[in-house]
Amino acid sequence: MTASTMPAHSPTAPSPTAPTAAAPRPPASWRGWLAQRPSVFTLALIVLVCLVVGAINPSFFQLPVLFDIVRACTVLGLFALGVLIVLAAGGIDVSFAAIAALTMYSITKLVLTRFPELHIAVLLVAGAASGAVLGVLNGLLVHWLKAPSLIVTIGTQYLYRGILLTFVGTVFFMNVPAPMDAFGKLALWRFDTPQGLHVVLPATVLVLAGAAVLTWWLLNRTLIGRAVYAIGGSLAIAERLGYNLRTVHVFVFAYAGFLSGLAGIVHVSSTRLANPFDLVGNELDVIAAVILGGARITGGSGTVGGTLLGVVLVTLINNVLILAGVPSTWQKVIIGAFILVAGACFAMRRQN
Secondary structure, eight states, X not given: OOTTTSOTTOTTSOOTTSOOOOOOOOOOOHHHHHHTOHHXXXXXXXXXXXXXXXXXOGGGSSHHHHHHHHHHHHHHHHHHHHHHHHHHTTOOOOOHHHHHHHHHHHHHHHHHHTOTTOOHHHHHHHHHHHHHHHHHHHHHHHHHHOOOHHHHHHHHHHHHHHHIIIIIOOOOBSSOOHHHXXXXXXXXXXXXXTTSOEEEEETTHHHHHHHHHHHHHHHHHSHHHHHHHHHHHOHHHHHHTTOOHHHHHHHHHHHHHHXXXXXXXXXXXXXXXXXXXXXXXXXXXXXXXXXXXXXXXXXXXXXXXXXXXXXXXXXXXXXXXXXXXXOGGGHHHHHHHHHHHHHHHHHHHHHO
């Protein structure tokens, strides 16, 4: 019925100027509330794990254990922040560990043989830049080949690993460059416990803190962050809105490579050992941490805070459950169970 034929005071057609009563919203259930806040679920799991481990082994609630957890979170957290931004754009990257290994070993070997006194800031920048270049290659291949990013990054993962082991080297460097060694020993806080333990909070955690702030700012305060979520939410709608897909693809993979290169330098500095076989193999742990932090594998969601909570949870399971007498073979079982529960929560979020 058109406006010209509809009666002026039809009970089925309210006047444009008359306010309409909003339909009452049904009260949200606790499951719906939790589904809308996946990071709360992750935090609850962290608290549960800490309480269980602490009840079995009270020595868990000590600063040395906390500092060990923070140290173990650093490299995993850098990887996870890179994976977050790729997942938010609707892609997936499994080449980040290979990028980190190639970057850290190549730079360590080059510095040892040519420039042994380079400042650590230069090494961090070199690692980040090298990782970003490899990430740009990932992004360009994803865009040019029009292939799923999982397939592309599996290919580049093998490519980067092959280049490292075939052309760069396979020899362990037990003595890393002095600037890396000094950076790994640098402490934000150190003290001795009454039991005679020397406790250190490493300065390398500042790299993770800076990366977290930068990632949050990019995703929440810039146009490129808006584009990342838009493309991850709906590629067709993002194209109609005028977002440049190539730019976003290149940016997210370059940023993941950037953080991977940083993680490689931090890893060598922390362990004071350059091993070309390190880092590779923890890809599923990193992806699990991001998913447990609330990011959907289909894209369009995810937060920095939730991702860091996921990193803490995975680190607790992998490094602390041994204090509760849980065999290491059960670690993957527990992570898998947590992911299944998180998947159920995400399904409730879609339904709500």
